[in-house]
Amino acid sequence: MSGGGIRSASFNIGVLAALHETERLRRVDVLSAVSGGAYALSWYYAQHFHDATDRNELDKELFAFGGRFQTSLADNARVFGSAEYWSLGAVNLAMTPVNFLFNGIFGWHMNTTPGRAIYEDRLKAIFQTPPAAKLDSTPIPFAQLKRKVREKQLPYFIINTAAFIEDSSEYLGAPLYNRIYEFTPIFFGSDSLGRHNYDAKDPEFPLTFARAVSISGAALDGTKMISGSSQRTLWSLLNQDLGYYMRNPSLSRDVEALHRILPFPLYYFHHYPRHLDGTDIYLSDGGHAENLGAYALVRRLCAEILVVDAEHDPTYEFEAYHVLKRALRRDMNVELRVKYVDGIAQDERTLREARVDQALRDQGDPDTAARTDEDRRKERLPPLRTMDALEGWRWRCAAEHPATRGRIAHLPYKGRDSELTVDYIKAAYWRKPEECKPADDYFTRCLKVSSEDQCWTALEHRQECKAAAAKCRLQKGSHDQKCKALAQNCTSEEDEAWIRHPQADGNQRTLDYAGIYFCRTRETEALRRSRYTRLNHFPSRRRPIRISTRGSSRPTASSATTSRSAH
Secondary structure, three states, X not given: OOOOHHHHHHHHHHHHXXXXXXXXXXXXXXXXXXXXXXXXXXXXXXXXXXXXXXXXXXXXXXXXXXXXXXXXXXXXXXXXXXXXXXXXXXHHHHOHHHHHHHHHHOOOOOOOOHHHHHHHHHHHHHHOOOOOOOOOOOOOOHHHHHHHHHHHOOXXXXXXXXXXXXXXXXXXXXXXXXXXXXXXXXXXXXXXXXXXXXXXXOOOOOXXXXXXXXXXXXXXXXXXXXXXXXXXXXXXXXOOOOOEEEEOOOOOHHHHHHHHOOOOOHHHHOOOOOOOOOOEEEEEEHHHOOOOOOXXXXXXXXXXXXXXXXXXXXXOOOHHHHHHHHXXXXXXXOEEEOHHHHHHHOOOOOHHHHHHHHHHHHHOOOOOOOXXXXXXHHHOOOOOHXXXXXXXXXXXXXXXXXXXXXXXXXXXXXXXXXXXXXXXXXXXXXXXHHHHHHHHHHXXXXXXXXXXXXXXXXXXXXXXXXXXXXXXXXXXXXXXXXXXXXXXXXOOHHHHHHHEEEOXXXXXXXXXXXXXXXXXXXXXXXXXXXXXOOOOOOOOOOOOOOOOOOOOOOOOOOOOOOOHHHO
């Protein structure tokens, strides 16, 4: 279950819903998640932790469209808005003197970023609190969660974070098995930093369940976002990192106490954090190491691996896939091959080169101003194949085959199959421009008298909308302006023929939220061709909307709960 924030969390919940509907969720042995995928994972396990209902019965309720769990997610799936992000940044900045004193001078490496704790509480409120319940401040210890996993026979889970290891003479920070720091129901740790059991006497050590999830999603971190030691030092001073210093369980309390009393610069030479024997281990977003969460499953030789790739990938270059591919080749000497994904990138230049090249071709020779537009058109070279990407070529390729099969070969383990099966799912969706015309017509008409949110509400509650308009006409007459405006918001028969999908039984019908969402957030061809625009084909900037768990046969592009299209 890949990283990607709320987008990834929603899409991964859609995949879990699809597995549940096809009765395959019960056959899943391991769930491995990173960042936004860990949001979804924590939602599933936290609801089972808080509710004693039988697993089968609770799963039905968890994934029921319109049920209390899905409704709660749809209504609350918003971590922070722009104003809140700026406010958190200001609060973090206010703690700069404290950070400089305790971490810069004394080298205690305390977690002085208030935004990190606020972020953790927000994730806990959205994903780890039962619907209609107040935020419970009681943490979920891993030891208790382990018992619940066994009682309900839930899949074994892995929450992936990244341990930052500064360069050593052996370059131990390179292999992923050293940097991926795991939290499971049984142990926590990595190869280089050791693996440890949870301390039953101290249930909050090393971390609570909520804290591990928030660290797995701590993407805002200068160690990975910023290059250059001077720039990183400045960023660290500004106190904006969401990463977390955890006490190293391999060292004794006495060693830690001695380190705390050493002033600058002596603490640099005594179990300095970010070294293998440091007093503290610095953990950040699991995507800073491997953003698909698949590496942990390959190491465990899982015979069938379902990879959900919903990371931020606006140009569909499958960066996370290629990071995993290179790591498996380097660390295990095995080859990941998903033929269709490999084919998209084969023999292509980078998008940046192609964009510049196309811009020059479009402009022609700038030194010959006397030529007409017709002259320039005739002299242009044929467009490169790579330029199709700017018109959504990669995007459409991914959407045509959002689920494709591959393999990992050849594993040198005696007595085991030499290959692992990989099903690769990409969050991608595509509609032709003409297919968006009904949605455009509806919103063009609706926006003349209503706001964008009111138009969406009219779609979600179309039957109630028509009933209210009819009641208004009966009470006030058909010529009443308020009644006319109310009726104009409602969907027409032509709208519903496009936005509703028949179910398998031919009776129940639901909104094609994925199609509507795509059409309302798509970018124009002019924007995609622009040399200066940031391509962002995946529509992740709109308000969350509810997506049916029973409807579309296409992959969804929502930012809230998703559809069974994750098949």
